[in-house]
Structure formats: structure tokens, C-alpha cells
Amino acid sequence: MKIIHSLEEMNIKEPIVFAIGFFDGIHKGHQEILNQTKKLAAKKSAKSGIITFYPHPLSVIFPENPVKLILTQTEKYEILKKYNLDIIIEIKPDIEFLHQSHEEFLNKLKKFSNLKGIIVGENFTFGYKGSGNAETMKKFFKNEVEVKKINLIKNTLTDNTVISSTNIRKFIADGNMREAMKFLGRPYFITDKIVHGFKRGSELLGIPTANLEYGFERMLPSDGVYATYIEVKGNKHPSITNIGTNPTFNDKERTIETFILDFDEEIYGQIVKLEWIEKVRDEIKFEKYQDLILQIKKDIEKAGEILKRSNNYIFKI
Numbered sequence: 256m257k258i259i260h261s262l263e264e265m266n267i268k269e270p271i272v273f274a275i276g277f278f279d280g281i282h283k284g285h286q287e288i289l290n291q292t293k294k295l296a297a298k299k300s301a302k303s304g305i306i307t308f309y310p311h312p313l314s315v316i317f318p319e320n321p322v323k324l325i326l327t328q329t330e331k332y333e334i335l336k337k338y339n340l341d342i343i344i345e346i347k348p349d350i351e352f353l354h355q356s357h358e359e360f361l362n363k364l365k366k367f368s369n370l371k372g373i374i375v376g377e378n379f380t381f382g383y384k385g386s387g388n389a390e391t392m393k394k395f396f397k398n399e400v401e402v403k404k405i406n407l408i409k410n411t412l413t414d415n416t417v418i419s420s421t422n423i424r425k426f427i428a429d430g431n432m433r434e435a436m437k438f439l440g441r442p443y444f445i446t447d448k449i450v451h452g453f454k455r456g457s458e459l460l461g462i463p464t465a466n467l468e469y470g471f472e473r474m475l476p477s478d479g480v481y482a483t484y485i486e487v488k489g490n491k492h493p494s495i496t497n498i499g500t501n502p503t504f505n506d507k508e509r510t511i512e513t514f515i516l517d518f519d520e521e522i523y524g525q526i527v528k529l530e531w532i533e534k535v536r537d538e539i540k541f542e543k544y545q546d547l548i549l550q551i552k553k554d555i556e557k558a559g560e561i562l563k564r565s566n567n568y569i570f571k572i
Contacts, residue, residue, distance in 0.1 A: 256332075256335070256336060256339070256340055256341070256342070256343060257341065257342045257343070258332070258342075258343045258345060259342065259343075259344055259345075260344070260345055260346065260347065261344070261346065262306075262344060262346070262363050262364070262366075262367075264344075265342065265344060265367065267302055267304075267341070267342060267369065268369065269301065269302050269369060270299055270300065270301035270302065270369050270370075270371045271296070271301050271302040271303070271304055271341070271342070271367070271369055271370060271371065272292055272295045272296040272299060272301050272302070272303055272304070272370075272371055272372035272373070272374065273292070273303075273304050273305060273306050273344075273370070273372070273373055273374070274288050274289055274291075274292040274304075274305045274306070274373075274374045274375070275305065275306045275307075275373060275374075275375050275379065275381070276288065276305070276307065276375060276376060276379055277307060277308050277311060277312070277420075278305065278307055278331065278335075279311070279322075279324055279325050279326060279331075279420045280325035280326055280420045280423055280439060281326065281331065281334045281335070281439075282325075282418055282419075282420065282423060282438050282439050282440065283408055283418050283438060283439070283440045284376060284405070284407060284408045284418045284419065285376075286440060287405055287408060288374050288375070288376055288405050289305070289335075289338050289340075291374050291403060291405055292305070292340075292372075292374045293338065293339075295372045295374060295401065295403065296371075296372070299371045299372060299401075301369075301371045301372065302341040302342065303338075303339075303340050303341055304340050304341055304342035304343060304344065305335070305340060305343055305344070306344045306346065307343065307344070307345050307346070308345065308346050308347070308348045309328055309345055309347065310347075310348070311324065312348045312353055315348055315349065315350065315353060316350075316353065321472060323424060323472065323473060323474040323475075324472055324473050324474060325420060325423055325424065325427070325439075325443070325473075325474050327446070327470065327472075327473060329446070330444075330446055353383070354383050355382065355383065356382050356383055356386065357381055357382025357383070357386045357387025357391055358382070358387075358395075359382075360381055360382055360387065361387070361391075361392065361395045361396075365395075365396070370400050371400065371401065372400060372401040372402070372403065373392060373396075373400060373401075373402045373403070374403050374405060375388075375389050375392070375402075375403075375404060375405070376404070376405050376407065377389070377404055377405060377406050377407045378407060378419075379404075389402060389403075389404035390404075407419070410437065410438070418438045422438065423435050423438050423439060423443075424474050426438070427443055427474050427475070427476050427531075428474070428476070428477060429477060430476050430477040430479055430481075430534040431534075432476065432481065432531045432532060432533055432534060433533055435531075436532075442484070442530035442531060442532055443476075443530070443531045444528050444529060444530045444531070445467070445469060445473065445475075445511075445528075445529050445531075446526065446527070446528045446529075447467055447468045447469050447470070447526065447527070448467075448468045448524065448525070448526055448527075449465045449466065449467060449468070449522050449523055449524060449525050449527055450466050450467070450468045450523070450524075451466065451523060462514055462548070462551055463514070464497075464512040464513055464514045465485070465512070465513045465514075465515065465522060465527070466510060466511065466512050466513075467511040467512075467513060467527065467529060469511060475498060475509075475511075476498060476531055476534070477498075477534075477537075478498055478499035478500070478509075478537065478538040479497070479498065479499065479534050479535070479536055479537045479538050480495065480496070480497050480534070480535040480536050480537075480538070480554050480558075481495070481496045481497075481498070481531050481532065481533065481534050481535060481558075482495060482532045482533045482534075482535055482557075482558035482559075482561035482562050482565070483495065483496040483513060483529055483530055483531055483532055483558075484529075484530040484532065484562070485513055485515055485527055485528070485529050485530070486527060486528040486529075486530075487515075487518075487520070487522055487525060487527050488525065491530075492515050492516065492517075492518050493515075493516045493517075493558070493559065493562045494513045494514060494515045494516060494518075494529075494558075495513070495514050495516070495535070495554055495555050495558040496511060496512065496513040496514075496529065496531070497510075497511075497512045497513075497538070498510070498511045498512075498538075499538040500538075501538075502538060502539070502540035503539075503540055503541045503544060503547050511529070513529060514551075514555065516555070516558075516559065532561060532562060532565050533561045533565070535554050535557050535558055535561070536554065
């Protein structure tokens with residue numbers, strides 16, 4: 256999977272089909288777009304690729320209020336590897352790029368005489384103020400390039416909510432990890448390094464926790480206690496995670512602390528993957544830390560029950 260950073264760098268001579276979009280989360284809707292891209296590429300005996308962007312265009316336009324990402328760049332590319340794409344073009348959408356008209360962008364694409372197909376989602380727009388869409392592309396390319404628009408996928412089990420990165424962010428922000436999981440087709444996860452924390456877990460509470468570093472650009476669940484899985488050195492372990500400011504100790508910094516069930520290894524500095532399965536409770540301020548210890552023991556028991564059930568969880572829409 257080759258990664259380049261501008262349309263001008265592309266030098267593939269064979270026929271090619273592109274999916275275009277930001278693809279934050281690579282949720283079930285994105286997965287359908289990628290699968291259709293592979294399918295159309297096979298039909299046309301072409302290579303397959305995507306044109307994507309980083310950072311998020313809205314974060315460039317509104318830097319004071321950046322979009323919280325469901326996946327980091329690294330995580331996104333790890334998932335994309337599974338699709339065996341031939342090329343990824345990652346464009347940095349600076350202000351100049353975002354102010355170009357949709358005709359300018361399409362004219363750049365038209366320079367590729369080997370371009371055979373484009374796949375986009377139903378709500379995809381491009382060009383200044385979103386002036387271009389799938390229909391614009393179809394009219395521009397006529398019959399020279401096959402343009403396919405993939406309809407939005409909805410959750411037919413509940414209220415036909417559209418599967419979108421925006422809705423997934425809302426689920427995560429609300430601590431509704433089950434709904435986020437359904438839309439993603441996998442548990443929501445973050446990948447980062449274990450760092451030193453306050454050491455209260457082991458020294459004061461007798462419940463040692465691993466403190467996870469995290470980037471401020473990414474989406475995080477609401478404060479509280481969660482049943483989680485943590486992957487360490489390629490092995491997945493049941494765990495319980497607290498995210499918040501530890502009000503019992505009047506902390507101000509937001510931290511992610513994970514207690515790994517039946518685990519006793521030194522993992523400081525390790526890169527781990529933390530999967531969020533279900534919220535156990537909101538964060539609570541206790542007057543005595545002994546009461547906190549009793550509550551944590553109840554939380555661990557409840558998290559264990561949730562994780563046992565999660566092994567049989569089926570991702571359906």
C-alpha cells in the first residue's frame with residue numbers, strides 16, 4: 256500500500272478506481288464504499304485506491320474548534336491495510352486547497368487518463384463551500400469515468416439513524432459504546448502508550464492501574480467507569496477503565512486509568528490498544544477513599560459480567 260501526499264505525485268500507469276472521503280472511523284458506511292471500490296476495480300481490471308485528507312478540513316477552517324477524531328492517522332492506515340488498496344493519496348487540505356472550486360479539483364482528476372472509476376458516499380461534497388457532489392462528478396466526466404454514489408446505511412434495528420462519523424462521535428461523547436460499536440462494526444478503541452500516573456491505585460487503594468497517554472485531537476468517552484479490553488504485546492485481557500478527573504482526590508487533569516483483571520506485569524512504556532465495551536457508571540465523588548475501594552470492587556464484578564456477555568455480542572444493523 257503506497258502512500259503519497261498530492262495528486263501530482265501519482266504515477267500509476269495502470270487503470271485505477273478511487274474512493275474519495277475523509278473516512279474517519281472507517282465505519283460500516285465507509286466499509287461499504289471501500290468494498291464497492293474493490294469490486295469496481297476488479298470489474299475494470301484496475302488498481303484500487305483512496306483519496307483522503309489530513310487534518311480534517313473543518314479543523315483547518317475552524318482551528319479554534321478542531322474535530323475530535325475517531326481514529327488517529329496511524330490507526331486509520333492500520334485498518335485500511337486490510338483492504339489491500341494499491342495506493343492512498345492523503346492530501347493536506349490547507350486554506351488554499353479548501354478555497355478551490357469543485358471544477359478545479361475535477362480538472363486535476365481528469366488529467367489521469369487511466370482513471371476508470373470514482374466511489375463516494377451519498378453525503379460527500381467537495382470544492383469551495385461544498386459546491387460539488389456525486390452528481391456534479393457524473394456530469395463532469397460524462398461516460399469517461401464511472402462515478403458511483405453509495406447510499407447512506409441506516410440502523411434498521413432502531414430508528415433508522417444514519418451511520419455517520421458525526422453520530423458515532425455523539426455516541427462516544429455520551430458514553431454509549433454499544434451504539435458506537437454497532438455503527439463501527441467493532442469496539443471503539445484507542446491506541447497509545449502506558450505512562451506513569453499518580454500511583455494511588457497500587458499504593459493507596461491496592462488496585463494497580465495502567466495510565467494511558469492520549470492525544471487531545473481524538474474523541475474520548477464521557478467521564479465514568481467502563482468495561483474494557485486491553486491488548487498488551489498482542490494479547491487481549493479483560494479490564495475496567497476509569498476516565499475522568501478523579502473527583503474523590505480533587506484532581507484537575509483528565510486521565511485514563513485501566514485495571515487489568517488477573518494481570519501482574521510491568522508494562523510502563525508499552526503501546527497498548529484499549530477497547531471500550533460498555534459504561535458501568537458515571538464518575539462519583541466519595542467522601543472516604545475506603546468507600547471508593549468498595550465501589551471499585553463492585554465495578555470490577557459488574558465489568559466482568561459485561562465482558563462475558565460481550566463475547567457473544569453480534570454486530571448487526
